Amino acid sequence: MSGNNLQVLLASRPQGKVTLANFRLVEAPIPVVGPGEVLVRNHFLSLDPYMRGRMNDAKSYAAAQALDEVMIGGTAGEVVESRNPAFAVGDRVMAMLGWQLYGKSDGRLLRKVDTSRVPLSAYLGAAGMPGVTAWYGLNRIVAPEPGQTVVVSAASGAVGSVVGQLARRKGCRVIGVAGGAQKCAIVVDEYGFDACVDYKAGQLYADLRAATPEGIDGYFDNVGGATLDAVLRRMNAFGRIAVCGLISTYDGQAMPLQNFGSVLVNRLRVEGFIVSEHMEVWPEALHALGALVATGELKYRETIAQGLETAPEAFIGLLAGRNVGKQLVRLIAP
Amino acid sequence: MSGNNLQVLLASRPQGKVTLANFRLVEAPIPVVGPGEVLVRNHFLSLDPYMRGRMNDAKSYAAAQALDEVMIGGTAGEVVESRNPAFAVGDRVMAMLGWQLYGKSDGRLLRKVDTSRVPLSAYLGAAGMPGVTAWYGLNRIVAPEPGQTVVVSAASGAVGSVVGQLARRKGCRVIGVAGGAQKCAIVVDEYGFDACVDYKAGQLYADLRAATPEGIDGYFDNVGGATLDAVLRRMNAFGRIAVCGLISTYDGQAMPLQNFGSVLVNRLRVEGFIVSEHMEVWPEALHALGALVATGELKYRETIAQGLETAPEAFIGLLAGRNVGKQLVRLIAP
Numbered sequence: 270m271s272g273n274n275l276q277v278l279l280a281s282r283p284q285g286k287v288t289l290a291n292f293r294l295v296e297a298p299i300p301v302v303g304p305g306e307v308l309v310r311n312h313f314l315s316l317d318p319y320m321r322g323r324m325n326d327a328k329s330y331a332a333a334q335a336l337d338e339v340m341i342g343g344t345a346g347e348v349v350e351s352r353n354p355a356f357a358v359g360d361r362v363m364a365m366l367g368w369q370l371y372g373k374s375d376g377r378l379l380r381k382v383d384t385s386r387v388p389l390s391a392y393l394g395a396a397g398m399p400g401v402t403a404w405y406g407l408n409r410i411v412a413p414e415p416g417q418t419v420v421v422s423a424a425s426g427a428v429g430s431v432v433g434q435l436a437r438r439k440g441c442r443v444i445g446v447a448g449g450a451q452k453c454a455i456v457v458d459e460y461g462f463d464a465c466v467d468y469k470a471g472q473l474y475a476d477l478r479a480a481t482p483e484g485i486d487g488y489f490d491n492v493g494g495a496t497l498d499a500v501l502r503r504m505n506a507f508g509r510i511a512v513c514g515l516i517s518t519y520d521g522q523a524m525p526l527q528n529f530g531s532v533l534v535n536r537l538r539v540e541g542f543i544v545s546e547h548m549e550v551w552p553e554a555l556h557a558l559g560a561l562v563a564t565g566e567l568k569y570r571e572t573i574a575q576g577l578e579t580a581p582e583a584f585i586g587l588l589a590g591r592n593v594g595k596q597l598v599r600l601i602a603p
Numbered sequence: 604m605s606g607n608n609l610q611v612l613l614a615s616r617p618q619g620k621v622t623l624a625n626f627r628l629v630e631a632p633i634p635v636v637g638p639g640e641v642l643v644r645n646h647f648l649s650l651d652p653y654m655r656g657r658m659n660d661a662k663s664y665a666a667a668q669a670l671d672e673v674m675i676g677g678t679a680g681e682v683v684e685s686r687n688p689a690f691a692v693g694d695r696v697m698a699m700l701g702w703q704l705y706g707k708s709d710g711r712l713l714r715k716v717d718t719s720r721v722p723l724s725a726y727l728g729a730a731g732m733p734g735v736t737a738w739y740g741l742n743r744i745v746a747p748e749p750g751q752t753v754v755v756s757a758a759s760g761a762v763g764s765v766v767g768q769l770a771r772r773k774g775c776r777v778i779g780v781a782g783g784a785q786k787c788a789i790v791v792d793e794y795g796f797d798a799c800v801d802y803k804a805g806q807l808y809a810d811l812r813a814a815t816p817e818g819i820d821g822y823f824d825n826v827g828g829a830t831l832d833a834v835l836r837r838m839n840a841f842g843r844i845a846v847c848g849l850i851s852t853y854d855g856q857a858m859p860l861q862n863f864g865s866v867l868v869n870r871l872r873v874e875g876f877i878v879s880e881h882m883e884v885w886p887e888a889l890h891a892l893g894a895l896v897a898t899g900e901l902k903y904r905e906t907i908a909q910g911l912e913t914a915p916e917a918f919i920g921l922l923a924g925r926n927v928g929k930q931l932v933r934l935i936a937p
Contacts (some may be wrong), residue, residue, distance in 0.1 A: 493863065512867045523861035529827065532847045533875040540865040 274299045275577050276339045277368035282326055287588060289386035291324065292340070292581040300373040308373050311366055314577070315343040315393040316584050316600040317427075318491075318516045340368040340580075343398060345382075345389045346600075356381070363392050368580050370600055386563035394427045394488035394595035395569040396555065396562045402544040403431035403489070404554040409547070410540050411487035413509075415440030418481050420500055423491035424465060427569070427595035428513065431558070431577040432489045433462045434567055441487075444480045446473075446496050448590050455593060459568055475501045484508075492517045494524050501528035504535045512541040516588070570594025575603060608633045609911050610673045610703035613771050615883060617658055621922060625658065626674070626915040634707040642684035642707050645700055648911070648932040649677040649727040650918050652825075652850045674702040674914075677732060679723045680934075690715070692927025697726050702914050704934055720897035727760045728929035729903040730889065730896045736878040737765035737823075738888040740845035743881070744874045745821035747843075749774030752815055754834055757825035759786040761903070761929035762847065764822045765892070767796045768901055776822075778814045780807075782924050784867075789927060793902055808833045818842075826851045828858050835862035838869045844929075846875040850922070909937060 280293040321332040366372030424445025444464040445456040453465035484505035493515030561567035572592035574583035614627040657668040701704030758779025779790040779799040787799035818839035827849030895901035906926035908917035
């Protein structure tokens with residue numbers, strides 16, 4: 270290929286909040302494709318909260334992102350050169366090629382997708398990893414019965430919005446928690462939640478109590494912190510809590526919980542999970558989610574930043590909750 | 604029957620710590636036995652941490668203890684009068700007759716026990732409810748594999764000592780947490796734990812880390828608070844925590860947890876339970892525990908207060924950790 274590659278590297282580890290100075294934009298040669306390899310032009314880069322954890326050099330469920338290397342991340346793109354018989358030029362593919370315009374692959378972690386009924390970008394959101402995350406936590410941990418009350422935090426986000434819609438389809442009463450009136454309106458009007466609590470309104474517990482007159486049977490937690498603490502006070506006997514994210518603590522704040530005693534009093538089950546450790550559910554979940562996206566029954570929103578150079582700022586915005594729905598970076602002309 | 608009954612009533616609800624003034628000792632007539640009923644002379648009264656929760660008038664997993672009524676509690680005694688064909692005078696029976704010398708029963712919640720190989724009092728401890736509590740939490744929630752590291756708090760207590768011995772029999776490395784050098788010595792020398800951390804020694808986390816060089820796979824929690832917080836920092840991936848008691852918080856202190864993030868980072872499962880809600884395991888567990896007590900393979904200790912009038916002080920001592928092993932009150936001449 271002619272032209273150059275562009276990459277965003279991790280330049281330094283954040284001390285607390287992520288800043289633009291933690292990243293560095295560099296030019297690099299476009300990779301040369303060897304036998305069995307495929308070159309992909311990335312169209313979309315997925316930005317996800319888990320990346321914040323990788324930026325630390327601390328014990329976590331995954332290896333830390335190396336300094337001076339291309340930031341990791343899920344990508345959706347197009348095969349532009351192939352020396353692998355399983356892939357042809359023009360194929361649309363999902364991969365983990367990171368924050369760069371071009372990446373190459375030996376094909377093993379490349380997945381061809383059908384964009385005739387599901388847009389390519391949706392495979393990074395509702396019809397992709399965030400959707401499967403929602404599907405797993407809801408069906409395998411929260412496992413609600415019809416008529417039960419399910420609460421979801423970060424309810425307007427890529428994961429939370431799918432959790433709520435899937436729970437509604439199961440006949441649950443679904444309450445979202447989100448930051449700000451605009452997000453709450455989307456959660457109710459667009460995603461069809463029964464109600465949404467605005468945690469920025471300053472009376473989280475009172476509003477949550479009013480929205481859950483029969484208590485809470487299941488909670489899908491993306492944020493931890495004060496929201497988790499408020500939910501613990503409202504849990505019913507034998508409730509289940511899926512711990513998917515603790516975004517409120519990712520900058521290093523401690524999360525002092527006052528209401529942990531509810532775990533005993535209400536005999537709760539609290540379970541943390543990482544969706545990539547449950548590959549056995551992916552085919553079933555992706556099939557179900559793809560069908561719902563194709564028919565328009567599963568709604569989603571995207572916040573799209575334009576151009577690789579905007580990725581650091583878009584990522585900082587994601588951590589601050591400035592996006593609505595799935596945060597993407599578009600790497601081709603719009 | 605001639606003579607009078609003696610009873611301890613709940614006189615007032617504790618404000619913070621339990622005091623002697625919360626109880627009242629009264630005389631009452633010995634109950635008159637009607638058709639189908641049985642009169643029992645209690646020999647032993649069981650004192651258990653769960654009673655503290657019942658003394659509050661707060662939402663909990665069980666109804667609050669009523670004011671001016673006989674304190675609830677498990678008892679072991681002897682049938683002294685029977686108008687029920689299923690029970691004969693002289694039968695040794697387990698019941699929930701509360702803090703009093705005599706109680707009557709229609710037989711439904713009365714269970715005959717064989718005291719030829721297991722002492723009557725042991726049916727209130729290792730061969731009774733505390734033993735089944737240990738059995739359930741260990742086998743059904745912690746579910747350790749041989750070679751894994753299991754930690755138990757309140758390790759010298761009636762539940763903790765059984766948890767540790769059962770875990771050792773499964774081939775686990777077992778670490779106790781207890782208060783004071785004397786209790787720790789018993790935990791190691793008598794119950795055969797691999798090590799015991801004295802939380803009163805002032806360096807809980809450092810000592811726990813030293814005792815668990817390969818981390819912690821399972822934790823049976825009787826205390827909550829700072830011990831739980833320290834354990835969370837040492838948990839391995841996919842660890843399990845059975846929440847059986849939070850005795851450190853029963854007087855109303857909050858329990859701010861700093862290390863809840865471990866639930867996500869290590870994909871933990873945390874589960875609260877109440878053994879009385881799992882009656883399906885009792886026959887199997889009681890059979891196994893009784894056999895181990897009879898052969899001397901399962902060791903236990905008792906702290907026995909003499910006389911019903913000592914029950915309030917003994918209960919306060921239990922909450923303060925002054926007992927070693929199962930706290931009982933003997934209601935007959937020693």
